Amino acid sequence: MTQTFGWGILGPGRIAARFATDLARLPQARRVAVGSRDASRAQAFAAEHGFERAYGSYEALVSDPEVQAVYVATPHPFHAEHTRLCLEHGKAVLCEKPMAVNARQAREMAACARANGAFLMEAMWSRFNPVMAEVRRWLHQGAIGEVRLVTADFGFRTAWNPQGRLLDLNLAGGALLDVGVYVASLASMVYGQQPKTLSASAHLGETGVDEQTAMLFTYPNGALAQLFCAIRTATVGEARLYGTEGHIHIPEFWRATQATLYRPGQEPQRITGEAGYHFEAAEVMACVQRGERESAVMPLDESVAILETMDRVRSLIGLTYPMD
Template sequence: MKTIRWGILGAGKIAGKFAGDLKQVADAELIAVGSRSQESADRFADEFGIKNRHAGYEALVSDPDVDVIYIATPHSFHYEHALLCLQHNKAVLCEKPFAMNAAQTRAMIAMAREKKVFLMEALWTKFHPHYIKMQEMIGQGLLGNIRSVLINFGFKPVAPIPARLFDPALGGGTLMDIGIYNVFMAMSILGAPDAIEATMTPAATGVDEQCAILFKYNNGAIAQLFSSFTSNLATEADIAGTEGRIRLTTRFFEPSATIEYYKQYADSREVIPVEKEAGFGYQYEARHVNDCLKRGLIESDVIPFADTLLLMETLDKIRSIAGIRYSSDEF
């Protein structure tokens, strides 16, 4: 079995979770980390037993021992960092949101195709057992024709509040940080909307501290999506059809969520068993990336470029309608 050698670009909280979960991937070795300073790179490397530790990202992408790099920096830097990796022929798993807008997304995809190097958006939920089971249930017709999707995701940040949440220079705001899960989930169930309505409440910095979205479909289906940094919400997803309903319990986007299935009558609750592994859940997407690399792919057959671009184009439309703007915007 060929071992895929991983590097991590960025040494923050999410990078640590990914590093811990990568230990559960049999054909993966975390061999390098790159951070803005030698001190932070060494600290991260010591914690996770990483051999190569680099001060600066140029050194990481130039490391000959690295096959693929997980980008774990704030999303305002994803475009720059992904291009840097691709230019050095390093395969990329880029944390969500993939970029700041569709224009950046197109450029990243074009570079991957030009260099013939693998690139994938790290929408980890798509690989989680509960998400796969939910899609199986929908595909089996257990809900009938889906008529509504209701999703909320919200929390009240506590001190010390991460700068990325409210800083427009870091792509702050609920839509890009957490609301993307609501949009992704609705689109994975109902497809791209035929019409969009959206509004937001601005924070003092101008980014959205709350965002409400309505997706309307020509077949009559509706999705209602809400994200907030002002209160702690249930963070659940409710998918209802003509024959039944599925409720994904709190933190619907993580493998810890439970699937509750209701037939036509509201009191017919059935908890659907799903096998879960230890860890946070990043190992599933890492296994898929390893498989793609071994097959010589440049794009995932689970999250193809077309899906990543459609999601970003939809986020652009939502932001345009709601009045959420960033300096990198071209729409």
């Protein structure tokens, strides 16, 4: 297959490097251009990752006619502004998670995509890994009956850097938006809805952001989700989905390479697969080529609804950001 689909990278930072490495694995993906606030950073990134052109501004990147889709990889507070810039130039957008800082911004982004007839998807890459796709098939087939409880955690211990993206309130730092979005998105994927009621407890540290947050979601039929996220406490990062007829265990669910289905009286069924950022990129290309403006796997209204849930959690734990 020839390289027929042009990609641009906006904000060549840490995650962009990992995304670009995996993008190179898709034969159809053409690595067209990189846009940075600094031309030399764009050039260095383009050279390292095999992109054809480098621009010293985001405006120049989105003006390149050969860029069809832009991967927005700036810190959360800039997702709304940078996504809008791309959409208004007619580009498809794959925007890093969380889609925005709050639901208001996410709603505006979804409206902007629809007004411009352009594709937009939150880069919730976990959903596109083949193991997670198979877990969804198990759930749809009723392999564990009715799901009654989801437990999931995602915590890591970042170094103490108060000016860094993870701890700085002005960069919408904290566990909930950085990794809590993975556990909230998993619960949303499993139950297909947001919680009816929720409770949460958090530790807001010295810089004012949540260093760890525990959440308990309840759904109309009495199902539950018990979720935990942290940026200063490392956890194993696993998910368990318990149903009336069995359960599913997903180690490192956010980058799942295996999952096991347990059913009473049956041998456990284990599946494996690789994880990577190219699966979400392939989804963007497939949707755009079919003329679709959003993905059925990670729909826009669901990304907005997840941020509404995050807003509810934040109001319970007393966490507000300057951009709210």
